[in-house]
Amino acid sequence: MEAIEVKVMSKSFNGIKAVDCVSFNVHRGEIFGFLGPNGAGKTTTVRILTGVIKPDAGEARVMGCDIVKDTQKAKEVLGVVPETANAYPDLKAWQNMMLIASLYGIPRREAELRAATLLKEFGIYERRSSKVKGFSKGMKQRLMLCMAMISDPEVLFLDEPTSGLDIQSARLIRQKIKELKEERKTVFLTSHNMQEVNVLCDRVGIINKGKMVIIDSPENLRTRIGGSLAVEVKFDKAVDMSMLGFNPERVGDNYKIYTTEPHEVICSIVGFATLNGLKIMGLNVQSPSLEDIFVKLTGGSND
């Protein structure tokens, strides 16, 4: 059984297709990265998969439970940190945890035990008796994670869990995501942070304008994109690189050339430099970053 199965799912808002015939699977025990520019349909997808809104067409299952026909059962096996949702500001952190635990039908004792463990792990146990309205953004987000995890869900949806957080909070959250993988839990992670996705995710799906563009592992994505390597060079003076050929791309002071034949490119660069009396200040060969691929696949534009 797959952890998440999505078949030709669509959802429109006032005639605008937010999600357009999207199909994909997420395997059990996998960390799946879900990328896309602003407005691509990520949050809409997460909302459908967590039973908050209904799709117009198509099917989706979470741990085998149909999210439309069997919504409550599906909700029982999943946990979610929605992109914009909040804990109750006038309730204490602890009360928020207990509220969610009751809604999942977790026995009181067990709920208290789990809440204490989670709040300690996320470093907010000392503040458990404070009202959430006094929490900082990072503390609120950590609490939202604790609330999502109190039911020990098989599948966890995280919609931009680290956006806007400081390094420590973001790191802590990433560390927890890694630990979930060790426990064979499935994580569906939406993010704009390529580095984060690159490090954490087993596979990545890129969505653009409601359509799934590609799904693969970060490594495969990097090798699949045209001219899998990037040669980056810097000269001591400004030059017209177009004479060199290879269609170089300017990145700050540097020039970047995507190629499958780095040897040829480097030889040409050296020849070009000698010919024009240029000094090479820096030269390196890098596999393209996930960001390069993302920009290439999503056209570098939003909406």
Add this chain to the structure above:
Amino acid sequence: MIRKLWAVIWKDIQMYYFKGPVIIFGVLFPLFLFLAFYIGRNLPAAFLIPGLLAMTIFFTSTSVSPVIMPWETQMRTLERLISCPIEVRTLIFGDILASFIFGACISAVPVTVGIALGVGVKSPVILAAAIFISAFCFSSLGLLFSAPPTSLVSNIMMLSAFVKFPVVFISGIFIPMEQMPGWGVAVASLSPLTYFTDLARYSIQGYAYYPIYLDFVVLLFYSALFLILAVKLHERTSAMRF
């Protein structure tokens, strides 16, 4: 199911009801509105208390209940709540019950005031039953107001005020049913509050305009109607809140 329901009720009480201003406003607002109409008219307390009680139970039961859904939409706590395994109908029923508890508890204040003023309650059982049914009925009405899927609390407040104030004036609180013209009685008979006021007058003053059983039947009918409508409408509109 019961546990989830209780969790919602408890959340509502902690978040919305168990707050000084809400409670004080719940007691004072009907009192002031009431005094504004009766000051200097020198009417017997036994006539005034049923009216005050009717206003209190009506205003308290419909004060906070319509605000919860738009407020939670705006504060974005609703998405967190609704992604838990809980049905919309459980949520709505919980909101109604929390409001019911608030309405029923606050209505003890005018009753106590009445007793302190020497007004006797002739039929305490009928009065208690009337308070319980009406608190439920008006709480359901409050939830009905919040069915439009807006996040603007002010819109819902306006909508509910638009219904609430006329209802108070047509329900035999300020003018007894016996003194109303025929068309007045006809209009009053449409308002559920009329039947509570009637029961309160019966319990305290000893006489009623309608037969007691009819008052109860109509209140039960309205309770069922408001409850079913509130649940059905919220089931339809809740997904539009995101």
